[in-house]
Amino acid sequence: MKIIVCIKQVPATNRVGIDESTGVLKREGVESKMNPYDLYALETAIRLKEKTGGSVTTVTMGPPQAKSVIKESFILGADKGYIFSDRKFVGSDVLATAYTLSQGIRLLEDFDLIICGKQTTDGDTAQVGPELAEFLGIPHVTWVTKITAITEEAIVVEQDLGNSYGILELPFPSLITVEKEIFQPRLPSYRRKVQTAGKQVNMFAFSNFIDHDDQKYGLNGSATQVERIFPPVAYKDQIFWEEQALVVAEKIYALIKDKNII
Amino acid sequence: MAVLTINNKRCNLCGKCVMVCPFNAISQQDDKIEISAGCKMCKLCLKNCPVKAIGLIDEKRVMVNKEEWRGILVFVEHLEGNIHPVTLELIGKARELADPIKHPVYCLFMGDGIDQKAENLLRYPVDKVFIYEDKELKYFRVDNYTNIFEDCLRKVKPSIVLVGATSVGRSLAPRVAARFRTGLTADCTALEIRENTDLVQIRPAFGGNIMAQIITPYARPQFATVRYKVMTPVPRVTRPWGTIERCSVLPEKLRSQITVRQVVMKEELPGISEAEVLVAAGRGVREQKDLAALEELATMLGGQLAVTRPLVEMGWAHYTRQIGLSGRTVKPKLIITCGISGAVQFSAGMNASECI
Numbered sequence: 175m176k177i178i179v180c181i182k183q184v185p186a187t188n189r190v191g192i193d194e195s196t197g198v199l200k201r202e203g204v205e206s207k208m209n210p211y212d213l214y215a216l217e218t219a220i221r222l223k224e225k226t227g228g229s230v231t232t233v234t235m236g237p238p239q240a241k242s243v244i245k246e247s248f249i250l251g252a253d254k255g256y257i258f259s260d261r262k263f264v265g266s267d268v269l270a271t272a273y274t275l276s277q278g279i280r281l282l283e284d285f286d287l288i289i290c291g292k293q294t295t296d297g298d299t300a301q302v303g304p305e306l307a308e309f310l311g312i313p314h315v316t317w318v319t320k321i322t323a324i325t326e327e328a329i330v331v332e333q334d335l336g337n338s339y340g341i342l343e344l345p346f347p348s349l350i351t352v353e354k355e356i357f358q359p360r361l362p363s364y365r366r367k368v369q370t371a372g373k374q375v376n377m378f379a380f381s382n383f384i385d386h387d388d389q390k391y392g393l394n395g396s397a398t399q400v401e402r403i404f405p406p407v408a409y410k411d412q413i414f415w416e417e418q419a420l421v422v423a424e425k426i427y428a429l430i431k432d433k434n435i436i
Numbered sequence: 437m438a439v440l441t442i443n444n445k446r447c448n449l450c451g452k453c454v455m456v457c458p459f460n461a462i463s464q465q466d467d468k469i470e471i472s473a474g475c476k477m478c479k480l481c482l483k484n485c486p487v488k489a490i491g492l493i494d495e496k497r498v499m500v501n502k503e504e505w506r507g508i509l510v511f512v513e514h515l516e517g518n519i520h521p522v523t524l525e526l527i528g529k530a531r532e533l534a535d536p537i538k539h540p541v542y543c544l545f546m547g548d549g550i551d552q553k554a555e556n557l558l559r560y561p562v563d564k565v566f567i568y569e570d571k572e573l574k575y576f577r578v579d580n581y582t583n584i585f586e587d588c589l590r591k592v593k594p595s596i597v598l599v600g601a602t603s604v605g606r607s608l609a610p611r612v613a614a615r616f617r618t619g620l621t622a623d624c625t626a627l628e629i630r631e632n633t634d635l636v637q638i639r640p641a642f643g644g645n646i647m648a649q650i651i652t653p654y655a656r657p658q659f660a661t662v663r664y665k666v667m668t669p670v671p672r673v674t675r676p677w678g679t680i681e682r683c684s685v686l687p688e689k690l691r692s693q694i695t696v697r698q699v700v701m702k703e704e705l706p707g708i709s710e711a712e713v714l715v716a717a718g719r720g721v722r723e724q725k726d727l728a729a730l731e732e733l734a735t736m737l738g739g740q741l742a743v744t745r746p747l748v749e750m751g752w753a754h755y756t757r758q759i760g761l762s763g764r765t766v767k768p769k770l771i772i773t774c775g776i777s778g779a780v781q782f783s784a785g786m787n788a789s790e791c792i
Contacts, residue, residue, distance in 0.1 A: 237461060237474030261439070264461075265477030268622075272614060298640070298761045298781065299622035301610035304578070308614035313579045313693045316607040330697070335603040337702055338515060340575065343695040354755070393477045394497060397619030397655040400478075400648050403641065406780050426772075433791060435713065435770040436737055 175228035176285045177219040181212040183240040184296040208243040211291030213359035220251040229253045241375045248370035249362040260380040265393030272305035286346040307349040314349040446489035453481035505656040509594035512545040522600035528670030533629040548574035558678040572690040583689040585612045601661035613659040619652035620659035640780040663765040713739025719746045720775020760785040
């Protein structure tokens, strides 16, 4: 079984602030890591490969330094890895990102299954997986919590829909996004780190792609546009009490009693 | 293609752009400034360059005719005919957005045996309910649901499409938006309308304590998803005026590659979304055993204990108790937060609470 896993490099911290006078984003440190939800996708792929044979290929889109997440995936068990990187991809929203991934994936060999994490911790949209499936013209199932069966032609999965769950069968090729309950991700092994140290990350740029319509990539290919960023509005009616805990507790009690909450 | 260019004759290599870039996309290579693919086009370097060495080349983009797209369409989510309450919140918001631009409010309702339920929707301020009924549409399957959605949008041509940010909505909306090559903004916390029918969408962004104002200026329809309990449910109207339009599609559009083997209702656990009082614990709670004190307080107030994401990640609580962007949205009468800094991903999930 040939599996592709989509991964993304995200900031290691979410403590990004904004300087109100200049409107400039303030960062503390610049460290990056693999999107934590992608570890579950990768783990799922590796388990499936261990069971049925085949291969696991990881793909990412991002700046050249995002290569490091592909290298990390090698340590965890991926066989091959690709980065799609080009200045033309700059400023991509969900639409342009999903399209770029679909064009990159078209350059790879045939696959049976694409696995994505449920969402990223920086964008938090959970939209790239479904849009990618649409661009590739394959069915998808999101929020997969369990793989109940797998055959040559199809996979049976359990989908969490909030108040209900469904058991669905979908044929290959197809795409799933997985929840955290699916499998516990393994820890990177030192042995594999040494073994995979020299492994190449393949790179595709815009010039490698088949579709050269630059209205479909980067900022031009993005349908949404961020007009401005601003700090969240603070609450207007704030009360500050700086006193002994017992005194404050009395005051809180009186307040919520007064408001008829209890 | 919009690109940033650097005028090397002007650039004095002061390094200001390297410093202000929030995405680390600018670096100095020998005696030149280079911008990498990490650039998100925030244009902060452009604004901050003291010698105006950074320029923007922006080609004109193809623009849709916005006049051709009229109306605000709400996707009606349901399970076996039971309409999800987020739908009524979206209808309320749709009405609010539609009135100033004098657009109609539509509902799209697809399923099996939903006739009667569609009648119920007319009690709310909607102008028209489009229904697609077929046994193939009994359960949500993303491929044929997308086909039906597409059929309806091609026919109705609404300017705006609102979908609940539920498990179903968040799987379906991106697929439909991609088919129309248009924008979709997830988990909007506020929506406003402009005279030119552009929808102003506000949501937390960049994974930080920052809100972003997003528009879809070139494409239609404009898609947005909104969480349950973020907007206010719409009251019924005294004299309904809406109508129902039955729609049909070619059989091949109803075909799905996905087979539903079983759908099981989960046991009703008292969820934090419905609680009137919540005591929420965050990372400032140092030890798991301290949660017991907060749980006790919650019980005394007749409420429930909720948590932030880090506590779920540490395995201290089940994710059904998590508030925030990757958890639940809550709207209790009272929420007491303990050891919570108030990151925007958290507050987006509880901002609408009456007393914090």
